[in-house]
Amino acid sequence: MVIDSNNTPNPITAPPAVFVEKLSFRYRSPDEELQPKRQKSAQKKETIELPQTIEDISFSLPSGKLMLIAGPSGCGKSTLIKCLNGLIPHSYKGTLSGEIQLHGRSIKGQSLRDLALQVGTMLQDPDKQILGSTVEQEVAFGMENLGTPRAEMRERISGVLNQLHLEQYQGHATFALSGGQRQQVAAAGLVVMRPSIFLFDEPFANLDSRAVDELEELIQQLLQKGSTVIIIEHRVEEALRLKPDKVLLMRDGHQIFFGDTQKFLEIADPTQVKLPIESTLRTLSDPTQARNILIRPIKTSQEKNVEANDHVIEFEDVIFRYDTHSEEILHGISFHAKRGETIALLGPNGSGKTTLVKQALGLLRPTKGSVRIFGEDTRNLSVAQLASRIGYVFQSPGAMLFAPSVRKEVSFGPENLRFSPDHINAAIEEAEKALDITEFDSRSPFSLSFGQQKRVAIASVLAMEGKILLLDEPTAGQDYRSYIAFMEYLRNMPDLDILLIITHDIDLALRFTQRVLLLKDGNLVGDGPPLEVLVDPALLVECNLRHTSLLQYLLGERNAVA
Amino acid sequence: MALAEQSTTSRVWGITVRHVVFMALGAALYAGISYITNTLQLPGSTNVSLRPGIVIPLFFGVVFGPWVGLFTGGVGNLLNDLFTGTVYWNWDLGNGLIGFVAGLALYFTWGHYNTFRNIAIAEVFSVIGIIVGLGFAAFSDIWVSQLTPATAITTEFIPATIPDIVLGLILLPILLVAYNAAMTRAGRA
Amino acid sequence: MLINFVYIKRDSPVHRLDPRVKFVLLFAYSLSAAQTSNFWFILAGLIGASYYYSQARLKWAETKRVWYFIIFITFILVFVNYFISGGAIVQGVDLSNQRILFYIPFIGLKPYFPFIGPSPLPFSVQSITFLITQTMRNTSIALLAVPIPFTTDPSQFGIAFKGMGISDRISYAIDLSLRFLPTTVRDFRTTLDAQRARGFEIDKLRGGIFTKIARMAPMLVPVVIGSIVGAEDIISAMELRCFGVGKRTWLIELHARKIDRLLITAGIAGFIAITILNILGYFFKTGPLHVLHTQGIPPFLLQ
């Protein structure tokens, strides 16, 4: 194998940490797998071949460098990672061709066990990655499997926990950790195996900015120790802060760019992946129009004559604790929301956002204070009665989808509310149209993609014809392109009185909402138009909100005008 | 053909990493749903005696095989004992048997539930599983607690078996249909 | 938010026991007690079990919920058993001449139409002794069973099963299910909330019994299917960290002390001795070797 001399800056140094050439892979469809009983007929039956998942990928990454893999959902990023860590071909079957070398050694013929000692992989969802009930057990897991003696395990565990400053969590239950801590603990479980190459699959999803900072620090630390790191991230803007040495951009399984970060920013398409604002400005013919193109708050109510004191949701000094003896989570929240408003509820992990909106739904009742919906106190209404006024879409569509078809799914709410049959049909039709899922009407919701499931979930809440819609982190888990498409669906929804979105994403608040509520430790610390609330940098830091280039740009522009 | 037989055996009886994960998930789900239905203290007396959770060992049995079924039922029930505060080991074993017997359906269905026939087979094995498993538990009480068979049948076997069978027969196909749809998307081998 | 096991962290002689000991004692005693209805043997068992229970230092306030339940179940079983069998309940014991003390009016099964009717229920020295023996037996088994969940850290179950000869994979699956348990409970709660927000009322399900059951699907299906779909990633996570490549070691360690080994040996030896004595009893119709097959009632009570 000849190594392309362009990619190795210094020809006398060691071979690249990761070297991939002409890599292609196609998953085997389940029909192709012979079942003992059908062995004979399978030969006759024509098997449907799945399309090539990744095709002709080539790159080379020197030791100690950081590479970013970007690209829209489904383009094959995770598949590429699976090829590197050996899950392909060891546990996923399919047709693999091409060459992969780690530190100059071909991985062909190496077992998963050999590879695990060279490559550490962090999966996207720490809920799936963490296998131990306690921090200590989680870190020990890999060593246990390799039969490491107990004394050595203990030594290495305390070494790694010290290194990552996690000593105080040693005996803690992994379940009770915050999102950021969990990522750290998952990383500790990898570091303890002492691989030289780390793969991170979308590590920043669902983290608030402090957690992201901590993770970035960890990645920097790994790089300093000479490890090689590859991260997948479609929020390119975030990942760029790590200053990757190389970027690989993929689309539909093909490599469309591999090279230095600087060059990448010049050619990348800002509608496909999330790039810094400069890249968007570059693509616009008239950059001064940027503001009007990007910032278009969703207007809910179509009615023109909105009265100033037409309050739809009223929180009056709401105090809440989960148990009489447990600590107070909400410390006196008051705000009024008027008809026609689109509101973003921002705040760090654990600040009480979900707890707050559950008060409005009656799923939780205020310990003190009151919540009124259309002037009625929620204390006097059952959850089911409230459900006909407020729709709440949970973060994960998987939490609510159950029916055998999309239509039955969407009709579940209206049936519970005992609409008449005609009314139910009309409501379903309208909701399906609004979210453009009519074509899936008879399909099982489980057979749809994540983004489609999300739309089904919203449609099934819309069909209940509540005039208030609450969305809990609607964009989490979606790539940039589908996230923008999704927000445009919301824009075109039939008239609502209020749209309230819980999110971590400042850009979403800036681009699509009229008002921001900022929650911190159960207190409302900010309330007003997005730019006015987010102008205070100290407040942002305090609330673990990440300064984005869009915010920077808008503030800069405002100052320029002023 | 010898090869086919071998893979048949390993498909029904083998224990791979997948099986370990599904065992753990099944047991956690079985105990979790019991915990939720216990702590909810569901009002409406009709629901209290119903254990919707019974469908979990049946489902994990018929889809992933007898060992996963055995573990789901047995360990799931044992974990539930850790919530309620006492260990009835013969009922743990009995619940394990439910899943185990249901899992034998795999011999006829290979874990694919895309046809009416296969779902019907799953139902039949589930009913047998419930009868065998709860029968074991109730009749071992005859021995350990020195009851008469009539007592065991009227106070334990029948009150436990009938609702479980009804619940299992209704909820199992619902889960199997959903599972089938979810698998067509995942497209996993 | 967190789920609560009944486990209470404390330092007591029973807490310090190897979890295997607690299981072995429970099995050995249940299987031994099943082989006899001799009042004195079971009484000895009850005393032993009570001592064991007292060593667990469990407070009444902590355990009363489960004890109410056990008392309720025992009461139902023992008395329903007595009534259903018309008082003729003593198993494995020669009952040819009972000393009947009194009758109470009761209903019994008849061999002719309408198959049920008034019939007196006899109370004899033997049957009353049996009632007491049976209550003692169930109580003593409970005294051995209750300390297991209350005094054993759940994280030790996996390794304990491994120590009882179960394979690495299965034992690890026990640990893993403890890891998943809080997650599934949380998911069930979230799903229940999500469905309630869609007007679903679990306590007011409509329709007949069958419809009602089918209406439980919305709270079951999302969690079950969700966890199965997510399992692919968990499998990957395990394989990537070498699960199943060979013999594994365990971070958590069980220390079998002298007392633990002693108790295990004693438990198993006791069970074997009782079993042999029980078998011998079939061959020797009288004398000390037949003792397990009698109720052990002193002769003067039978005159």
Ligand SMILES: Nc1ncnc2c1ncn2[C@@H]1O[C@H](COP(=O)(O)OP(=O)(O)OP(=O)(O)O)[C@@H](O)[C@H]1O
């Ligand atoms: N096990 C599998 N069997 C068959 N097809 C698969 C399998 N896993 C993934 N695919 C398909 O391969 C393609 C690439 O998937 P992959 O998970 O690599 O995408 P991705 O770039 O990581 O997307 P995302 O950003 O959503 O994670 C998709 O079309 C997906 O449906």
Ligand SMILES: Nc1ncnc2c1ncn2[C@@H]1O[C@H](COP(=O)(O)OP(=O)(O)OP(=O)(O)O)[C@@H](O)[C@H]1O
């Ligand atoms: N069921 C519960 N019982 C007890 N405490 C809870 C419960 N649910 C949440 N909490 C606590 O309430 C606080 C607020 O949680 P909440 O879920 O409302 O935060 P959040 O702002 O929605 O966070 P995230 O961004 O992570 O979704 C946290 O400290 C959490 O631990």
Ligand SMILES: [Mg+2]
């Ligand atoms: Mg991916």
Ligand SMILES: [Mg+2]
């Ligand atoms: Mg939340």
